[in-house]
Amino acid sequence: MKTPIQFRLNGEEVATFVEGGANLLDTLRESVGDLSVKGGCWQGTCGTCTVLIDGVPRLSCVTLAETCAGHSVETVAGLRRGADLHPLQSAFMERFAAQCGYCTPGMLMAAKALLDKNPNPTRENVVDAICGNICRCTGYEPIINAVLDAARSDSRRRA
Amino acid sequence: MTINVKTFPRLADAASALSQERGARFLAGGTLVMRAVNEADPSIETIVRSTDPSFVNISVSSGRVELGAGVTMAAILAERELSFLHPVARAVGGPAVREAATVGGNLFAPSPYGDFAAALLALDATVMLAGGVGQRELPLDEFLSRRDRGAVLVSSVAFKRPASDAFRFVKVTRVHPKGISVLSISAQLPTASGRVSGARIAYGAMGPAPVRAKAAERALEGRTLDSAGVAPALAVAHDGTAPHDDAIASAWWRREILPIHLRRLLLGEHPPRHS
Numbered sequence: 001m002k003t004p005i006q007f008r009l010n011g012e013e014v015a016t017f018v019e020g021g022a023n024l025l026d027t028l029r030e031s032v033g034d035l036s037v038k039g040g041c042w043q044g045t046c047g048t049c050t051v052l053i054d055g056v057p058r059l060s061c062v063t064l065a066e067t068c069a070g071h072s073v074e075t076v077a078g079l080r081r082g083a084d085l086h087p088l089q090s091a092f093m094e095r096f097a098a099q100c101g102y103c104t105p106g107m108l109m110a111a112k113a114l115l116d117k118n119p120n121p122t123r124e125n126v127v128d129a130i131c132g133n134i135c136r137c138t139g140y141e142p143i144i145n146a147v148l149d150a151a152r153s154d155s156r157r158r159a
Numbered sequence: 160m161t162i163n164v165k166t167f168p169r170l171a172d173a174a175s176a177l178s179q180e181r182g183a184r185f186l187a188g189g190t191l192v193m194r195a196v197n198e199a200d201p202s203i204e205t206i207v208r209s210t211d212p213s214f215v216n217i218s219v220s221s222g223r224v225e226l227g228a229g230v231t232m233a234a235i236l237a238e239r240e241l242s243f244l245h246p247v248a249r250a251v252g253g254p255a256v257r258e259a260a261t262v263g264g265n266l267f268a269p270s271p272y273g274d275f276a277a278a279l280l281a282l283d284a285t286v287m288l289a290g291g292v293g294q295r296e297l298p299l300d301e302f303l304s305r306r307d308r309g310a311v312l313v314s315s316v317a318f319k320r321p322a323s324d325a326f327r328f329v330k331v332t333r334v335h336p337k338g339i340s341v342l343s344i345s346a347q348l349p350t351a352s353g354r355v356s357g358a359r360i361a362y363g364a365m366g367p368a369p370v371r372a373k374a375a376e377r378a379l380e381g382r383t384l385d386s387a388g389v390a391p392a393l394a395v396a397h398d399g400t401a402p403h404d405d406a407i408a409s410a411w412w413r414r415e416i417l418p419i420h421l422r423r424l425l426l427g428e429h430p431p432r433h434s
Contacts, residue, residue, distance in 0.1 A: 001161065021162030021196045021206060042197040044190050050255050056233070057255040062193035064186060064206070066164055113254065131337035132253015 005069040009034065010078025018065045025049045025060035028075065036077035038105050040134075047133030050106035051075050057113040059132075076105040079112065087150040087157070088112060095146035099137035106133050111147045121151055162196065163205040173209040174289040174312040180205045185312050187214075187229050188259035190252075191267060207312075214314065217241070225317040228263025232256075232275070243326045247278040247345070250330040253337050263313040266299075267306060270364050271407055274330055274343040276303065277369035280361035281345035282318040282326070289314035303368045325349045329424050330363075331416065333407065340364040341408040342417060344424050348384065355379045355388075360421075365400040365413060374398035375421070389425040393418045 002017035009032060016031040025042070028034045028051070037060055040046035044062035051060045052074040079086040088111050091097070098104045107130055114121055114129035121129070126147045127140075135143060165180075167173040177183050182204030186192045196203055214229035219240040226235075232248040235241050236257065241248075251260050251274065265275040266286070279299055286302040288295045289312045299316070327346045332338030343363035349356055358379045360372040374395035382388035402413035423429045 001163075003164070019161055020164045021203075023193055023197060043194050044256060044259075047253060047255065056258045058258055059190075059255045061197065062189045062259065064164070064189055064193060064208075066166075067189075067208075110254065128336055129254055132255050 003066060005066055007068045007070060008072040010074055022065045023061050024051070024058075024063040024065045024068055024073070027065040028060060028073075034075050034077050036105055037075045038102060040102065040106075045134075046103075046106075047110065047130075048103050048106040050109045050133065052109055052113055055113070055116060057110050057132075074109070074112075076108050079108060086112070087154045088115070088147065091146040091150035091153065092143070095142045095149060097138060097142040097146035103133055103135040103137075107135065107143055111143075111150070114147070115151055115154065119151060119155060121148070123148065162203060164208065165205060166208045166210060168210055170209050170211040170214055170289045170312065170314050173207050173211070174314075176205075177207050177310045177312050178290070180207070183207050183310060185209075185310070187261040187264045188231060190256060190260050191264055216315075219320065222320045223317060224320050225315055226262045227315050228261060228266075228313040230262045231258060232260050233258045235262075243321060244278065246328050247275055250274055250328075250343070262316060266302065266313055266316075270367055270403065271340045271342075271405060273369055274340055274345075274363040277343055277361045277363035278326075278328055278345040279316055279318065280369045280371060281347050281359045282321060283347070283359055284316045284318040286313055287315045287317065288312065300371060306368065321347050322349050327424050327427070329420055329429050331420055339407050342402070342413050342420070344417075344421055346424060348379075348425070350384070354381050354383055356381070362400060362417070364407075365402045365417065367401070367403070370399055370401075372396065372399065372421075379425075384425055384427070386426065389422060392425065393422055396421050 004017050006015040014032055018027050025039050028037050038048045040048035042061045044059045049060040050057050054072050088108050110130050110133050126144050177185055184192050184203050186206045186208050214227045216227040217230055217238055218225040232251045235244055235248040265273055284299045285296050286299050325348055330343040331341045340363050342365055345361045347359045358376045360375050361369050363369050375392040378391040378395055396418040402410040404410050
């Protein structure tokens with residue numbers, strides 16, 4: 001039996017039906033059509049499926065979709081600010097923080113959760129924020145530098 | 160196979176459903192149950208949930224701490240009164256896992272997970288079980304020894320707040336800052352006139368479930384926390400342990416490094432990143 005659920009996705013109300021036991025990751029990709037969120041392990045281990053639920057990072061693969069009813073979900077598809085890229089997206093490009101790109105949506109959302117809460121993070125804060133996200137290409141340093149760059153550029157913009 | 164999802168406003172009703180329904184599993188944060196669902200575990204036919212506010216309640220009063228089983232690691236990190244538990248909560252996964260992983264779920268986490276449960280064991284916690292006909296309290300040691308027998312719903316855990324600086328924790332991992340345990344050690348080391356009185360030590364990943372180091376506790380009684388004082392405890396550090404081989408470490412390696420890290424913990428020599 002399918003259950004109807006409604007939630008806010010990147011600022012817009014969406015409604016869909018979910019099978020019992022469906023996770024949020026599959027629901028976003030297969031029912032709602034948001035392909036920006038990626039699945040890696042479906043075990044809550046790799047972090048590539050990270051989305052924000054009510055502003056905090058959550059692993060969509062181990063989140064029961066039904067529990068998101070009435071809540072706000074953010075994916076990397078909603079990261080742009082109008083016609084402009086989010087400072088994190090620009091910094092990831094400038095710092096070559098994406099190689100194969102598979103971890104990038106999760107990395108960006110984990111980093112956004114950090115910057116939304118702490119606009120001026122230390123390097124240690126950044127390392128902790130992305131420590132649940134696995135990247136097999138970059139060695140992490142370009143990603144850490146990109147997040148720090150994005151924080152600095154956003155601070156300058158706000159000043 | 161489609162899974163039934165049943166949500167109950169009261170924990171007691173959720174507990175009844177859990178005990179009555181065939182193939183029912185209780186879902187808290189999802190890090191264990193949803194993983195099994197994603198792997199199409201055929202034993203799961205029904206997911207039981209509860210929205211009972213008491214399930215996520217934190218209470219700290221008169222030296223006693225009570226944590227609803229649905230309290231997350233992130234909620235513990237946000238609670239200043241629980242600062243002694245912050246190193247333990249921070250050791251559970253990355254930020255996204257900590258927003259989901261619960262106190263109650265950690266009690267069921269198979270080795271090498273379950274570092275928070277080991278900390279609760281060192282804190283002499285009791286577990287409150289919810290049932291359709293009322294609640295039942297039992298020591299965590301006893302609960303852990305039979306946690307795999309039958310469907311039970313933990314509603315909360317409670318323990319006496321440790322004396323200032325009496326609680327210590329170390330998690331040994333290969334990856335920093337987030338890694339799965341090679342082992343973890345939690346210790347409550349109250350002292351009277353500079354000598355240990357009533358120590359409780361628990362290990363994570365040194366057996367199928369968190370385990371007390373009872374021989375080491377006895378050997379510490381009345382001793383000072385210096386090299387000579389802790390030596391007898393280190394000699395019996397392995398008593399009661401049954402570590403296993405896994406992708407993180409071999410049982411041999413776990414046994415080799417246990418006394419080294421226990422020594423450092425007891426002497427307060429662990430570097431900050433570990434504690």
